[in-house]
Amino acid sequence: IRAEFSTVFDDEDEVTGFITVITDVTEQERIDQERREFVSNVSHELRTPLTTMKSYMEALTDGAWQDKEIAPKFLSVTQNETERMIRMVNDLLQLSKMDTKDHALQMERTDFVRYFHEVIDRFDMNKPEHVILQRQLPKSALEVWLDKDKMTQVLDNVISNAIKYSPEGGVIRLKVEKQRHHLLVSVQDQGLGIAYDKLEKIFERFYRADKARTRNLGGTGLGLAISKEIIEAQHGRIWAKSKEGKGTTILFTLPLMNEKRRGYY
Numbered sequence: 001i002r003a004e005f006s007t008v009f010d011d012e013d014e015v016t017g018f019i020t021v022i023t024d025v026t027e028q029e030r031i032d033q034e035r036r037e038f039v040s041n042v043s044h045e046l047r048t049p050l051t052t053m054k055s056y057m058e059a060l061t062d063g064a065w066q067d068k069e070i071a072p073k074f075l076s077v078t079q080n081e082t083e084r085m086i087r088m089v090n091d092l093l094q095l096s097k098m099d100t101k102d103h104a105l106q107m108e109r110t111d112f113v114r115y116f117h118e119v120i121d122r123f124d125m126n127k128p129e130h131v132i133l134q135r136q137l138p139k140s141a142l143e144v145w146l147d148k149d150k151m152t153q154v155l156d157n158v159i160s161n162a163i164k165y166s167p168e169g170g171v172i173r174l175k176v177e178k179q180r181h182h183l184l185v186s187v188q189d190q191g192l193g194i195a196y197d198k199l200e201k202i203f204e205r206f207y208r209a210d211k212a213r214t215r216n217l218g219g220t221g222l223g224l225a226i227s228k229e230i231i232e233a234q235h236g237r238i239w240a241k242s243k244e245g246k247g248t249t250i251l252f253t254l255p256l257m258n259e260k261r262r263g264y265y
């Protein structure tokens, strides 16, 4: 809080009053601070793959290109890093579009149950063998307004995280429950879990619970931040529950359509 004091004089230089202006500068400062941190994070996140690529390319130029065994490995590292950088820049562009509200949601009336089955079917076709996807979906339809493409992005991100962090033979439970005015979607895994004090942070931009590990898994640290923006833009809420060593559950809500009033509840 910033306070400014001034004294009021009349024509004869007599003091007739005092003015105090109190401004709340904390909000502006917080925004400035966040912006500075964000720029510093972006620079750091982009510098890491670039320096890796630089050193591998230097090694190749210095002669490793002639080694039939080493050369393909080094090239594959630089290729992976390039791909990760492209993913990151695409994620950043998307976040920036959502920040400036320069995006229109393409909402359509959707039966969430049927739609969710389709998303899981797609994962079932391509998933690694070491995980099992288990569905707990209601039998009857649940109508919501959705931007399907954006919702698919959320589910892709949350389900692939669950797969990524699942142990051998791990079960991932995908559940949809009807509540009074919302539907509740949850994706539960039996992976390594997240410490209690880090649970909220995973929705922040670039936050990774274990930097080295998730970077190796090809993550950008932006997936859940994007998911949060998308869910909130569709009037839902997203959060996480976890027990370290036991697993993680990501949950989100979406408003149900009100049949009688043909709108939201």
Ligand code: ADP
Pocket (backbone or CB within 6 Å): 157, 161, 162, 165, 189, 191, 192, 193, 194, 202, 203, 207, 208, 209, 210, 214, 215, 218, 219, 220, 221, 222, 223, 224, 225, 248
């Ligand atoms: P990333 O690209 O690193 O996966 P996300 O934004 O999707 O970025 O996730 C942020 C961080 O949250 C991850 O780096 C990881 O530490 C943690 N996390 C997300 N999902 C899970 C999960 N299912 N189990 C354990 N940790 C998770």
